[in-house]
Amino acid sequence: MALRTLGKEETLAMRSRLIGQSCRLFYSDDPVKIVRARGQYLYDENNQRYLDCISNVHHVGHCHPSITKAAAAQMDLLNTNTRFLHDNIVVYAERLAAALPEKLGVFYFVNSGSEANDLALRLAQQYTQHKDVIVLDHAYHGHLMSLIDISPYKFRKLAGQKDWVHVAPLPDTYRGKYREDHPNPGQAYADTVKDLIGEVHMKGRKICAFFAESLPSVGGQIVLPRGYSAKVAEYVRSAGGVFVADEVQTGFGRVGSHFWGFQLQGEDFCPDIVTLGKPMGNGHPLACVATTAEIAGAFTANSVEYFNTTSRPRTLNWKRKTSKVFSANLWYIS
Numbered sequence: 001m002a003l004r005t006l007g008k009e010e011t012l013a014m015r016s017r018l019i020g021q022s023c024r025l026f027y028s029d030d031p032v033k034i035v036r037a038r039g040q041y042l043y044d045e046n047n048q049r050y051l052d053c054i055s056n057v058h059h060v061g062h063c064h065p066s067i068t069k070a071a072a073a074q075m076d077l078l079n080t081n082t083r084f085l086h087d088n089i090v091v092y093a094e095r096l097a098a099a100l101p102e103k104l105g106v107f108y109f110v111n112s113g114s115e116a117n118d119l120a121l122r123l124a125q126q127y128t129q130h131k132d133v134i135v136l137d138h139a140y141h142g143h144l145m146s147l148i149d150i151s152p153y154k155f156r157k158l159a160g161q162k163d164w165v166h167v168a169p170l171p172d173t174y175r176g177k178y179r180e181d182h183p184n185p186g187q188a189y190a191d192t193v194k195d196l197i198g199e200v201h202m203k204g205r206k207i208c209a210f211f212a213e214s215l216p217s218v219g220g221q222i223v224l225p226r227g228y229s230a231k232v233a234e235y236v237r238s239a240g241g242v243f244v245a246d247e248v249q250t251g252f253g254r255v256g257s258h259f260w261g262f263q264l265q266g267e268d269f270c271p272d273i274v275t276l277g278k279p280m281g282n283g284h285p286l287a288c289v290a291t292t293a294e295i296a297g298a299f300t301a302n303s304v305e306y307f308n309t310t311s312r313p314r315t316l317n318w319k320r321k322t323s324k325v326f327s328a329n330l331w332y333i334s
Helices: 008-018 065-075 087-099 113-128 185-202 228-238 261-265 293-300 313-321 323-331
Strands: 034-038 041-044 049-051 106-110 132-136 165-168 207-213 242-247 273-276 287-291
Touching (some): 106 113, 113 207, 113 293, 185 207, 207 228
Parallel strands (some): 132 165, 132 207, 207 242
Antiparallel strands (some): 273 287
16 A cells, blocks of 8 residues: 655654654754655655765665665565575675685674674673773764763763773874874874773773774764774783774775775784674665674674574575675775
C-alpha cells in the first residue's frame, strides 16, 4: 500500500508531535522537505534540486542503480542472519582482507558505526583485561552509552568524564600547542599521550586502548602529524594496551590519497583494531570491525556468542555484486 502524500506543513506538524525533539532537523527555521535523491543531488517537493554537501554516508551517490538493483534482487532471494552458513559473508570478508594489512584478517559484521565501535571496545577490554581508555579531545565515536563515555564531544554536555577515560590533546598543527613550525609535532603530541599513560599508572590503573579516528572529524577534520600514530601505538602497546583506529567516517578512500585514513601515517603503521562504517554500506546498515587473530581469539575464549541480525547475506550480497562500482570509485582513487 502506497503511503499518502503530505503537504510540507502537515509533515512538519506531525513530526513535531510524533518524533522526539532531540532528533533535530537541518535548517530548522525553514526545513527542506526532501522527497527523492539521485547521485549527488537531493530534490524537494517542488522538484528543486540541491547539491548534497551535508550527507556523510552515500559514498557512490544516492540511489546508485547497481546497488538498488542488487539489493532488491537479494531481498527477493534470501533475508537471514550471520548464524547461517552462506557464501557472501566470507567472500566479502576475503575482499576486505585483501584491502587491509595482512594482520587485520578477522572480521565481525555489524549494522552501524556505533555498534562497530562498541564491539571494538569490548574486544580491547577482553584482550587486555584492562579498563582504561585514552581518547582525543573533541572526539566523537557514536551514540551508544559506552561510546558517549569515550566521546568528549558528547560527555561534556552530559554526565561528564568517567574515571577510566583519559583525554589527550588533539594533535592539531594549525591551532594546537605544537604547530607546523615545530621541528617534530608528531613526536611532541605523541609524548603527551606517553605522559598521560604515566599519570594513569600513577593512579594504579591500566591502559586498555588508545581509541581515535584516523582523521578526527568532529574535532575539525584534523590531519594527524606524521609519525604520531606509530609513536602512540608504541607507547600504548608497551603499557599493555591496543591501538584502535576509528575509520567509520574516513575509510574506503575518503581521504583521497589512500584507501584507509590510518595509511596517512605511513605504510608501516598498522592499528590492532579498525572499525568501518558509513561509506561501507552507502546508506544501508552495514559496518564492520577488523582485528587480529590473537585479539579475536581472546574474545572467543570468553565463551559468549556474538552474532548480528542486520549484517546478513542480504546486505553483504549487494556489496559483492557492486564490487566493480566500488573498484571504479575507490581503488582508482587510491
